[in-house]
Amino acid sequence: MPYILALDQGTTSSRAIVFDEHGLPVASAQQEFPQHFPQPGWVEHDPLDLWQSQLATARQALERAGIEARQLAAIGITNQRETTVLWDRASGKPLANAIVWQDRRTAEHCKRLADAGHEAMVRERTGLLLDSYFSGPKLAWLLDNVPGARQKAEAGELAFGTVDSWLIWNLTGGRRHITDPSNAARTLMFNIHSQRWDDELLALLDIPASLLPEVVTSSGRHAETEADLLGSAVLIAGIAGDQQAALFGQACHQPGMAKNTYGTGCFMLLQTGQTALQSSHGLLTTLAASGDDKPRYALEGSVFIGGAVVQWLRDGLGLVPNSSAVEPLAASVPDSGGVFFVPAFTGLGAPYWDPHACGGLLGLSRGTTQAHIARAALEGIAYQSADLLEAMQADASEPLTELRADGGAAANNLLLQCQADLLGVPVVRPKVLETTALGAALLAGLAVGVYPDMAGLSAFWQMDRVFEPAISRDEAAERRRKWRSAVERVRNWQA
Numbered sequence: 001m002p003y004i005l006a007l008d009q010g011t012t013s014s015r016a017i018v019f020d021e022h023g024l025p026v027a028s029a030q031q032e033f034p035q036h037f038p039q040p041g042w043v044e045h046d047p048l049d050l051w052q053s054q055l056a057t058a059r060q061a062l063e064r065a066g067i068e069a070r071q072l073a074a075i076g077i078t079n080q081r082e083t084t085v086l087w088d089r090a091s092g093k094p095l096a097n098a099i100v101w102q103d104r105r106t107a108e109h110c111k112r113l114a115d116a117g118h119e120a121m122v123r124e125r126t127g128l129l130l131d132s133y134f135s136g137p138k139l140a141w142l143l144d145n146v147p148g149a150r151q152k153a154e155a156g157e158l159a160f161g162t163v164d165s166w167l168i169w170n171l172t173g174g175r176r177h178i179t180d181p182s183n184a185a186r187t188l189m190f191n192i193h194s195q196r197w198d199d200e201l202l203a204l205l206d207i208p209a210s211l212l213p214e215v216v217t218s219s220g221r222h223a224e225t226e227a228d229l230l231g232s233a234v235l236i237a238g239i240a241g242d243q244q245a246a247l248f249g250q251a252c253h254q255p256g257m258a259k260n261t262y263g264t265g266c267f268m269l270l271q272t273g274q275t276a277l278q279s280s281h282g283l284l285t286t287l288a289a290s291g292d293d294k295p296r297y298a299l300e301g302s303v304f305i306g307g308a309v310v311q312w313l314r315d316g317l318g319l320v321p322n323s324s325a326v327e328p329l330a331a332s333v334p335d336s337g338g339v340f341f342v343p344a345f346t347g348l349g350a351p352y353w354d355p356h357a358c359g360g361l362l363g364l365s366r367g368t369t370q371a372h373i374a375r376a377a378l379e380g381i382a383y384q385s386a387d388l389l390e391a392m393q394a395d396a397s398e399p400l401t402e403l404r405a406d407g408g409a410a411a412n413n414l415l416l417q418c419q420a421d422l423l424g425v426p427v428v429r430p431k432v433l434e435t436t437a438l439g440a441a442l443l444a445g446l447a448v449g450v451y452p453d454m455a456g457l458s459a460f461w462q463m464d465r466v467f468e469p470a471i472s473r474d475e476a477a478e479r480r481r482k483w484r485s486a487v488e489r490v491r492n493w494q495a
């Protein structure tokens with residue numbers, strides 16, 4: 001029986017999941033790795049931690065599945081996007097820590113570029129905004145601040161990659177330097193219409209083209225792992241950014257279908273098929289993962305802090321012993337007691353794009369308890385996602401009929417109920433919550449013939465539960481009005 005191994009390199013942990021020929025998870029392994037916060041607004045990962053934790057989980061997942069690498073038909077790779085790694089081609093060693101997508105150190109650089117009038121051109125070509133979220137300015141920062149980096153880059157000695165490229169480089173012993181369109185589309189250096197690295201954007205950011213990986217399809221026989229890593233060589237046949245992989249794993253293949261992934265952040269993607277829809281409401285246009293060689297596009301809303309606020313309740317405040325304990329605590333009160341929690345710890349992403357916003361707890365009174373704060377934190381995740389959906393509805397021609405939910409925090413029933421209440425559309429949770437890994441596995445399995453054609457893939461998606469809206473539209477509107485007023489109070493705080 002052929003298996004597929006999905007490697008899911010996320011912001012806080014690396015995961016590996018073995019899927020069978022029916023798209024069902026057989027065994028998995030997960031490892032957290034250290035986060036580094038060297039200065040306020042900075043977030044870094046050690047690239048070797050990413051690689052080693054990913055390799056360790058791959059080996060562990062195979063062991064737990066009781067299979068050998070030669071029983072794998074392929075590997076699918078999916079990853080935290082935008083996070084920027086720079087390494088030496090000869091030694092394979094990173095020149096510095098990776099700059100993580102949440103890192104804001106390039107906010108001023110982005111503002112200078114926007115003030116100089118480049119935003120419209122950048123937006124038209126990349127579908128993105130000039131924001132520190134994306135890779136290009138992070139790479140420019142590394143070239144300008146790591147001693148000797150720029151000279152080495154100009155001599156062709158260095159390689160840049162998002163995390164997919166970095167993992168594939170290591171998996172192939174430095175033989176392959178590749179990425180896929182869904183990752184390239186997050187760099188501010190890739191033209192999503194021509195599907196090529198864009199010389200003018202590279203010049204704007206002062207990035208030598210020699211640093212860049214080759215862009216290959218998300219589903220295809222692209223590389224082979226070094227035999228000694230997993231026990232035998234395995235084909236790498238799927239590559240996609242984690243949010244686009246989740247869209248694929250949620251079987252949102254038809255234009256108009258959308259998903260929201262509740263992980264560290266929240267990422268809502270609407271499939272727009274072969275149309276690159278440009279947002280007028282603060283959303284991004286991005287390349288979706290495509291199962292064939294035709295480009296597919298998506299509209300995306302990115303919220304920087306989602307489940308991470310629950311981690312903060314756990315690690316920062318010590319309010320709960322683990323993330324799942326937040327649900328009973330929040331459910332022990334009927335509402336948030338007037339408390340609003342805007343978790344803008346790393347600024348605000350879509351649709352506000354405010355790198356200077358800060359986190360805020362508003363509406364506190366003498367009667368506020370831990371439970372109210374826990375509830376307000378969950379509601380804060382749902383309010384931010386409601387802002388995204390509103391922007392999406394305004395951009396798209398058809399109203400959304402349901403939202404598919406996944407990611408670690410989608411296990412929280414209270415959160416999803418609150419989400420349905422605020423949105424006024426059903427929120428649907430699939431049986432396999434690991435849709436990111438599933439998406440990567442499906443892309444790989446499709447390329448090697450383990451999984452059927454695109455039409456057959458939708459059959460792998462199975463529903464677990466539907467959350468129907470249970471409050472009036474008037475009440476939802478009133479609550480969202482209050483939320484927006486809370487957001488206004490934390491905006492531009494650190495400017």
Ligand SMILES: Nc1ncnc2c1ncn2[C@@H]1O[C@H](COP(=O)(O)OP(=O)(O)O)[C@@H](O)[C@H]1O
Binds near residue numbers: 307311327408
């Ligand atoms: N039951 C829960 N309720 C709320 N949040 C949760 C729950 N379980 C996990 N989380 C949050 O979900 C996030 C983990 O989700 P995951 O999809 O693994 O994230 P990532 O891929 O970004 O690392 C963490 O931030 C965690 O706090």
Ligand SMILES: O=P(O)(O)OC[C@H](O)CO
Binds near residue numbers: 009079101243
């Ligand atoms: O690590 P995740 O799952 O929160 O995803 C991070 C995103 O890819 C950032 O754009």
